[in-house]
Amino acid sequence: MVIFLGKFKFFLNLYFLFVALSQFIPALKIGYLVTYIGPLVFILSVTISKEAYDDLQRKKRDNEENSQKYEILTEDGFRYIPSSKIKVGHLVRIHENQRVPADLLLLRTSNVNGECFIRTDQLDGETDWKLRTAVSTTQHLEFDSQLCDYQASIYAEEPHKDIYKFIGTFTSFSSDSDNVSTPLNVENTIWANTVLASGSAIGLVIYTGRDTRSVMNTSFPKTKVGKIDWEINRLAKILCVVTLSLTFALIAISNFRGIWYITWLRFLIILSSIIPISLRVNLDLGKTYYSYDIMHDKNIPETIVRTSTIPEELGRVEYILSDKTGTLTKNEMELKQIHLGTLSYTTEAMEEIRSNLLMIYENQNELNMRFKRSKDMANRIRDIVLALAICHNVTPIISEDGKLTYEASSPDEIAIVKWTEDVGMTLIYRDTKKIKLRTPIDTILEFTILEIFPFTSETKRMGIIVRDDITNEITFYMKGADSVLSKMVLFNDWLEEECGNMGRKGLRTLVIARKKLSYDVYEEFQQKYDQAKLSVIDRNGEMERVQNTLENDLELLGLTGVEDKLQDNVKPTLELLRNSGIKIWMLTGDKVETASCIAVSSKLVSRNSSIIQFCKIHDIIELKEMLVGLSSMTEACLVIDGETLQLCLTSCRDLFYETTKNLPAVVCCRCSPTQKAEVTKLIKSKIKNCVCAIGDGGNDVSMIQSADVGVGIVGKEGKQASLAADFSINQFQFLAPLLLWHGRNSYKRSAALSQFIIHRGLIIAVIQTVFSALFYFAPIALYQGLLLVGYSTVFTSGPVFSLVLDKDITFATAMKYPELYKELLKGRSLSFKTFFQWMLTSVYQGGIIMTGSILLFEDQFQNIKSITFTALILNELLMVAFEVKTWHRTMILAEVVTLLFYISSMFYLKTDFEYHNTGPVEEDPEYDTIVKANNMTADIDDEILIIHKVILIII
Structure with a gap:
C-alpha cells in the first residue's frame, strides 16, 4: 500500500489519477471508464511490480539470514538459536568461514594468543584479512564455560557508522584484587556481516539489528536523477501549459457557451493525451535495456551498472576527475630505489645491499677499524632494512604447500616487505605481540611489539615501538609521507631534493625514521598513553596528543621509492577522451613530482602543453595574481598542491x-x-553537463558519490570505490567505450524515444482539437475505448520503443572519431528547439490528417474515425521508419507485426471503428451536438467542394 501511494508523489501519475477519477462524475464522463483507468493501471502495475519483486527478493534474503543457526553459550552449555533471536549480551560462538550475525566484542579465540583473522569485503570492500584480538583477561580463562560466571562490566560507546573506530572499556571484578580496566578499540571487535577467516571465536553481542555498523552503513543512497530526466520534466510542464491554454482557447472561441467550466474540464480530459502518461515507464524500460547492453558488452567485460537511472549521463560528460594510484596506474608496487643520504641504490644495485647485509651479520664481531667505512655503510643498510621489515601491518601466511605469502591493507606495504625478503631479511611471524625475522644467515631476530600507531589518510604516517628480545633496546620506528616526516626528523637537508628526484621518476616515496628510547622515557610515555586509552571523552584526541610527544628529533634512516606501473592502454584512452572534448583532471594524494611525472608519461599532458606549478602558496593576494596570469595560458597544465x-x-x-x-x-x-x-562539487555547480569521477580506493568514495557519474575500478585496495560507484569497471581503458559508445547510444536513444512519445500524444490531441473546432467546439471524444487505449500501447508502442535499438554510427566509428562526442555536449538531441520542431510537426500532421480526411472523404463521414485513425497509425509507423538510422531485425519485426495486428483489429473491433459508437447515447450530454453537426454537413457541402477544388488545383 505504501509503495502504491508513493507513486502519486509524481505529478504525471497524480494528474492521470484525477483524470481517471473524473470519469465517475456523470457530467465529465467521456466514453468508457477503461479508456482512462487502463493506461494508469498498466503504468503503475509495471513500476510497482518491479519494486515489489525487489522487495520480495530482499525479504527472501533477509529470511535466509535470519533463519541461520548460531551457537550461544549458556549455563547449560552451547545451544543453537536462529540469528533473529540473538540479543545484546548473548555469548555467540563463530566458526571458521561463518558469517558474523551481530556486532561482537571478541572474548576468546581458538588461537592461544587470542588472535583471529576476519574478512571484511562485504562490509568495506577491502579484500585483505584483518587481525582481531580477544580481550586478554577472558582469553586467559581455562574453559569457555567460565565466561558464564565471569564478573565484569563493559562500557561501549553509542552506535555509530564508523567501522574503523570503537571506544570501550572492559572492567573485571575480583574479590581478592582491585578491579582491572582494559581499554577496548576496534581491534577487539568483529562487526556483523564480516566472516571469520581462521579458527573459532566467542564474542559478546554489543549491537544488534539497526545498531550494527553493517546496517548503519547500508544507507540507501539518494536516487540520482539524470539531466535528461530534468529536461523532460521541464518539457512536461510546457505540455501542461499547452493543454491548459488550448482547452481555455477552445471554450473562449465558443464564447463560453453553456456551463463553460464543465466544457473546459471535459476538454482537459479529452486532450489529456498531450501529457504522455507512458513517457516515464518507457524511459525506465529503456534505461534498463541500456544497462543490460552495457553489462553484456564484450568490449568492456565484467562491467557492472549499479545505478540504472543515469546511463544517458555517460553521453554528457564534460569533466573527468580521476584518481592516480590504481586508476591510471595498476597499483602493482615494486620497490625501485632506496636512498640513504649519501648513497642511492636502484634495482640494479640491490645485490650490493644484499651482500652488505650478509656481511654485517656474518662478521658482526670481526669487522675492525680498517673497514670502518664499509662497516658504517653496512650498518646504515641494516638499520633501514630492519626498519622496513618491522614497521608495517603485514601478516605472513604460510600456505599448505609451505609457500610464504603476505596479507596487508596496502600493496605498498607488501612490496616493501617482499623487498626486504629479497635482500635477506624475511618476515616469518607476526602477531599482536611479536615479530620474528630471519636474517641472511638464518638466525632469528625476535621483537616484542609494545605499541602500534596505525596509518590513516589524515596522519599520513605509521609508527611502531618494539623491544629487541636479545638486547632489550627499545626503538620507535616511523614511516610516512615526506610532507609530514620532514618536520619531525633531524638532518633532513637532502630529503626534499631527493624526494623531488624520485618523484620526477614517477616513484612513490616514503620517509623512514627511528628514535631509540630509554626505558624511563618509554615508561613515562606508556603510562600517559595507557591513561589516554581509558579516556571516555575524546579518547582519540588524547592518544594523539601523547603520541605527538614522541614524534620529534627522529633519526632519518632513508627514503624509499616504489614504482606503480601504468594501466594497460592508458595513453590511447586519455588521448581519445581528450580529443572528444572532455577535460581531464587528476586528483591524487601523491606528491607533486610523482603526479607530474605520471601526468606526462600517461599523456594526460599533451606534448605542446607547458606545466605550471602552484605550490606552497599561503598568501591569497599572490594566489589571485598567479591565477589571473594563468587565465591567458590556454595550453598549460596546472599542477597544484x-x-x-x-x-x-x-x-x-x-x-x-x-x-x-x-x-x-x-x-x-x-x-x-x-x-x-x-x-567535484565546485565543478558540478558551474557546468550544465556532467562531471564523471573515477577511482579505485576508499579515499575516492566521497569524490565518486559527489559526481554526476561515479565510476569505480575494482582494485588492489578492495571494492569500496566499486561498490559506491554508479558504474564499476575493471580497467581504466574501459572508460572510453563506456562514454563514447554507450553514453552516446543511451543519450541519443532516450532523446529520440521521449520526443516520439511526446509527438504521439500531441498528434492525436491535434486531430481531436481540429475535430472539435470543425463541429461547434463540442467536447466529444473522437476516439474512445479500445482504440484510445490501443493507440499508445499495442498499435504503436512496439515500433516506438524499438528505437532503443537504434544507433547512428558504428562502434568503430565512435572510437575512431572521438570528436563526434563533442556534439552531445551541446545537448542538441533534446532541446527546446527540437521540442518545438516536434510540436509543429505534430500540429501539421494532425491538422492534415483530420482536414484531409474530411475533404477527401466527405461522402464517407460515418467512417471518419476509421479513416483518421488508420492514417494516424500509418503516419506513426512511417515516422519511426524514417527516424531509424540502423535497422535491427527486432525493429523490422515490430513494424510488420504492429501493422498486421492493426489490420486484423479492424475486423475484430469493427464497431469501435464506426463513428456512431462514441459511447452510450443516453450518457453523453453532447450527443445532440453531434446530431446537429451531421445535419450541418449538407449545408457546408458547397464550401467543402470549393476547398476541395482549390486543393486539387494546388496539387
Missing part, C-alpha cells in the same frame, strides 16, 4: 574555476578525500 588547493577552495573558488575551466588538464596533488569531493 593540497595547501594551495585548500586556499583556492576557501578564498577564491570562482576565480579558481574560471581560470582552470579552459585548461586541457589540471593535476591536484596531496589531496585529501574531502578536497577531492569539494573540487
Whole structure:
C-alpha cells in the first residue's frame, strides 16, 4: 500500500489519477471508464511490480539470514538459536568461514594468543584479512564455560557508522584484587556481516539489528536523477501549459457557451493525451535495456551498472576527475630505489645491499677499524632494512604447500616487505605481540611489539615501538609521507631534493625514521598513553596528543621509492577522451613530482602543453595574481598542491574555476578525500553537463558519490570505490567505450524515444482539437475505448520503443572519431528547439490528417474515425521508419507485426471503428451536438467542394 501511494508523489501519475477519477462524475464522463483507468493501471502495475519483486527478493534474503543457526553459550552449555533471536549480551560462538550475525566484542579465540583473522569485503570492500584480538583477561580463562560466571562490566560507546573506530572499556571484578580496566578499540571487535577467516571465536553481542555498523552503513543512497530526466520534466510542464491554454482557447472561441467550466474540464480530459502518461515507464524500460547492453558488452567485460537511472549521463560528460594510484596506474608496487643520504641504490644495485647485509651479520664481531667505512655503510643498510621489515601491518601466511605469502591493507606495504625478503631479511611471524625475522644467515631476530600507531589518510604516517628480545633496546620506528616526516626528523637537508628526484621518476616515496628510547622515557610515555586509552571523552584526541610527544628529533634512516606501473592502454584512452572534448583532471594524494611525472608519461599532458606549478602558496593576494596570469595560458597544465588547493577552495573558488575551466588538464596533488569531493562539487555547480569521477580506493568514495557519474575500478585496495560507484569497471581503458559508445547510444536513444512519445500524444490531441473546432467546439471524444487505449500501447508502442535499438554510427566509428562526442555536449538531441520542431510537426500532421480526411472523404463521414485513425497509425509507423538510422531485425519485426495486428483489429473491433459508437447515447450530454453537426454537413457541402477544388488545383 505504501509503495502504491508513493507513486502519486509524481505529478504525471497524480494528474492521470484525477483524470481517471473524473470519469465517475456523470457530467465529465467521456466514453468508457477503461479508456482512462487502463493506461494508469498498466503504468503503475509495471513500476510497482518491479519494486515489489525487489522487495520480495530482499525479504527472501533477509529470511535466509535470519533463519541461520548460531551457537550461544549458556549455563547449560552451547545451544543453537536462529540469528533473529540473538540479543545484546548473548555469548555467540563463530566458526571458521561463518558469517558474523551481530556486532561482537571478541572474548576468546581458538588461537592461544587470542588472535583471529576476519574478512571484511562485504562490509568495506577491502579484500585483505584483518587481525582481531580477544580481550586478554577472558582469553586467559581455562574453559569457555567460565565466561558464564565471569564478573565484569563493559562500557561501549553509542552506535555509530564508523567501522574503523570503537571506544570501550572492559572492567573485571575480583574479590581478592582491585578491579582491572582494559581499554577496548576496534581491534577487539568483529562487526556483523564480516566472516571469520581462521579458527573459532566467542564474542559478546554489543549491537544488534539497526545498531550494527553493517546496517548503519547500508544507507540507501539518494536516487540520482539524470539531466535528461530534468529536461523532460521541464518539457512536461510546457505540455501542461499547452493543454491548459488550448482547452481555455477552445471554450473562449465558443464564447463560453453553456456551463463553460464543465466544457473546459471535459476538454482537459479529452486532450489529456498531450501529457504522455507512458513517457516515464518507457524511459525506465529503456534505461534498463541500456544497462543490460552495457553489462553484456564484450568490449568492456565484467562491467557492472549499479545505478540504472543515469546511463544517458555517460553521453554528457564534460569533466573527468580521476584518481592516480590504481586508476591510471595498476597499483602493482615494486620497490625501485632506496636512498640513504649519501648513497642511492636502484634495482640494479640491490645485490650490493644484499651482500652488505650478509656481511654485517656474518662478521658482526670481526669487522675492525680498517673497514670502518664499509662497516658504517653496512650498518646504515641494516638499520633501514630492519626498519622496513618491522614497521608495517603485514601478516605472513604460510600456505599448505609451505609457500610464504603476505596479507596487508596496502600493496605498498607488501612490496616493501617482499623487498626486504629479497635482500635477506624475511618476515616469518607476526602477531599482536611479536615479530620474528630471519636474517641472511638464518638466525632469528625476535621483537616484542609494545605499541602500534596505525596509518590513516589524515596522519599520513605509521609508527611502531618494539623491544629487541636479545638486547632489550627499545626503538620507535616511523614511516610516512615526506610532507609530514620532514618536520619531525633531524638532518633532513637532502630529503626534499631527493624526494623531488624520485618523484620526477614517477616513484612513490616514503620517509623512514627511528628514535631509540630509554626505558624511563618509554615508561613515562606508556603510562600517559595507557591513561589516554581509558579516556571516555575524546579518547582519540588524547592518544594523539601523547603520541605527538614522541614524534620529534627522529633519526632519518632513508627514503624509499616504489614504482606503480601504468594501466594497460592508458595513453590511447586519455588521448581519445581528450580529443572528444572532455577535460581531464587528476586528483591524487601523491606528491607533486610523482603526479607530474605520471601526468606526462600517461599523456594526460599533451606534448605542446607547458606545466605550471602552484605550490606552497599561503598568501591569497599572490594566489589571485598567479591565477589571473594563468587565465591567458590556454595550453598549460596546472599542477597544484593540497595547501594551495585548500586556499583556492576557501578564498577564491570562482576565480579558481574560471581560470582552470579552459585548461586541457589540471593535476591536484596531496589531496585529501574531502578536497577531492569539494573540487567535484565546485565543478558540478558551474557546468550544465556532467562531471564523471573515477577511482579505485576508499579515499575516492566521497569524490565518486559527489559526481554526476561515479565510476569505480575494482582494485588492489578492495571494492569500496566499486561498490559506491554508479558504474564499476575493471580497467581504466574501459572508460572510453563506456562514454563514447554507450553514453552516446543511451543519450541519443532516450532523446529520440521521449520526443516520439511526446509527438504521439500531441498528434492525436491535434486531430481531436481540429475535430472539435470543425463541429461547434463540442467536447466529444473522437476516439474512445479500445482504440484510445490501443493507440499508445499495442498499435504503436512496439515500433516506438524499438528505437532503443537504434544507433547512428558504428562502434568503430565512435572510437575512431572521438570528436563526434563533442556534439552531445551541446545537448542538441533534446532541446527546446527540437521540442518545438516536434510540436509543429505534430500540429501539421494532425491538422492534415483530420482536414484531409474530411475533404477527401466527405461522402464517407460515418467512417471518419476509421479513416483518421488508420492514417494516424500509418503516419506513426512511417515516422519511426524514417527516424531509424540502423535497422535491427527486432525493429523490422515490430513494424510488420504492429501493422498486421492493426489490420486484423479492424475486423475484430469493427464497431469501435464506426463513428456512431462514441459511447452510450443516453450518457453523453453532447450527443445532440453531434446530431446537429451531421445535419450541418449538407449545408457546408458547397464550401467543402470549393476547398476541395482549390486543393486539387494546388496539387
